[in-house]
Amino acid sequence: MNPLAAMTAEDPRWQSLLAHSDTYTCYSAALAAWAAFEFPAWAGIVNSGLSLTLVDEDEGLFGFVHFPSGLRAALGLARRGADDSGEGVNAILEELARHGRVIVSGDGFALPWHVAAGRRHVPHWFVLRGSPSAPVAVDPFACRNDLGRQEATLQPINPTTLASLAVAHPGDDEVVRLRESFALGDDARPLERRRFQWFERADAEIREAVGATGPAAVSRLAQHFRDHGAQADAYRQVDDIWSIARHRGFLAHLAAAQPGEAHVEWLETHVQPLAKRWSHMAPLLMQASLAIGAGRQPTGSVADTLDEIAEREAAADRACPSDAAFLLLR
């Protein structure tokens, strides 16, 4: 297949990407769109299983590591950057010419198809696919947030608009910097603050992220909210917790699509209830932070629920049948 050929809405790879739209983060959506052009089993790459590493940082912040550390090396992705728009756009188009696709680390504020367009700066990764003269934005991410509904998008891009479309998030927020640093499963710090950022296919040096892992990482989060849950600052990384819920949702979705019977009980008893419980975290976190804003003491439900989830994560891991172990990256 011609790697520079544009993707259409009828393309089965786009259809397969759309099947998981409501379970991606914008990072996993970009990885999925990027991988789908090369790996028939791309969903297995984007699936993080029950993986989670939590890196303790200063000022009560954490690095959230959703993917295993070898992912970036396996894919061969290296972050590049430029401040000059001509240099940045040219480099992005050159990568497109070489490999037919490129991940752009952008800003929802600048993307016309993004729900935050012109309203809020939010980091957002998307894939450009096709030839330098006729790129197509491939963005299968969908969600609903306080700004409205973000829909999956497949749309041609005029290359002359890339100077405004491909601009990166300002990166002036430590929460965003941490998210970007650990987005591909390794500790990619220090990140340079460049006006244009993208990922090229190249050998990447990997430094493993070190922190609490698996259920212990969830328990660490619970402890964080037990100790600091009465302070507004404790809730700065709620989007990262929402991302965990999305990853578990993806696992449940993927497991449900697997043929065979042996893993069905595990799916129904462990994975689906776990994903559901994670999905409860967003409203609980929102209510807790609103309560603080209104001068009210939040309850212990955020910490209690995370403790319960930690137990569920451990139980799901223990109960995984051998025929489904590949879903957990073991």
Added chain:
Amino acid sequence: MNSLPLHSAASQTHQLRFSEDDLLAFADASGDWNPLHIDADFARGTPFGRCVVHGSLLTLGALGCLPNDVLTEVRGLELTFGGAVLVGEPVTAETRYSDKANAWEVRLSGRGKLLTRVVARPGVLPGVDSRPSDPISRRPMRVEPFAPELADEPAVGDQVEGAYGSKPAFAEIARHRNAGALDPALVEALGWASYIVGMEVPGLHGVFAAAKLSLLERDPKDGAGGYSLRAREHDPRTERLVADGRLETRSGATVAAVIECFRRRQLPELDAAALLPATPRPASGRSVVVIGGSRGFGAAATLALLGGGHETHAVYSTTAGVLGAANVGAHEERLILHRADAQDPGQLTPLREAIVERGLPLRGIVLAAALPPLAMGLTAESALPLSEYVAASIRLVAVPLGALMPLLDDQGFILFCSSSAVTAPPRDWPHYVAAKGALEYLASWAVAAAPGVRSVVVRLPKLATAMTNSPSMRIGATAPEAIAGRLIARLEGDDFPSGLTILEAEEL
């Protein structure tokens, strides 16, 4: 006059249950984010003990038991919520048609009690035709419940206005509950009524009691997506509030409403200073354990024991509450907090280890943990939840007793917190009385198992705690501080001989 389709005159029954997911979806779609429905820890601090299903969600579930051709004809709804339905709790819906009243009625029962009654009528409800003449403002919807101060009493004539719009998912919930044939304006009004009570009036401490909703013709000059509400009655003794309201729905019709609700009073915080001397007394050289030590009588007993110079281990299930450092001050060193579910033997192991490791003899055990006694009737069906309540209550006593009795010193005491309800059983508490009876027999057994031990059963009067903080239950309730102070002083003064002592409420 319109009439509702009759179908079979025979009544039908259906089983309903509402999950945590159902409540979260309803909160999101209706805008009623009151934590009583979605926050388990908040709910534990109320008389309900667990998250309560939104009244309007119950109503949709009840209406879903009626045939579609009945629902399409409905123009008026009367809802009465006689008791809370808890998340996950099964309820039985019984439908019947009254020819005389020309109305369908759905009754939801659970725990042996009638919990909800929904009457669906084909015409406008008499007395529900509110048309306030003031223009309706469009203050945005709240995302955090209104939380008035204690002194902020609502007054008759107070008016609230604002914008309201349920999300499209709300209609989806109605369809999921088989109530999609109901007029969309009434569906939206159910979401609005829930939002009003949970978020606006009274807001955070609100409890939905009843509503009448009546579909009116739209006045062309009315806008859509706004409401007004005016307080008609307010009883400061019970905090009962009745308000007339009007919603201009986004689906094109006006709904007039009468909404009745209660405001749960906020309990005054336990007076730690009344139980703790400003300067700590010399150490007693003994340790004590209080199970259920962060709330109500247990918290008061913890403070009184700390004040007596004991190293005090307080076991609590969720939050330490009044036992925070700010309240115990200089006594903090002798207070050891253990977060554990006392029903779970494994979770008490660290407590045992801590007592042994610290090396002080264990002088006493206070068994103060109890489950909230939601009203219950005794029927063949409710016998199961009744027995589950009794079993869980026994575990709350027996598990710590089994774990800690072997550590108790020879003249040690065990304080079993029973209730005056044992001698004067309230009609709606068969489960509570049975549980406290079982606790008292465990006290008798403890004497046989450890003859030197002082086993004291205290039949506490009704105390002003989170468990009794409802309009009817708080009447005549006593503050726990004074009782705990006197009781602990008597225990320390060796006022009770070894063996079994039963203390009635009037002896305290």
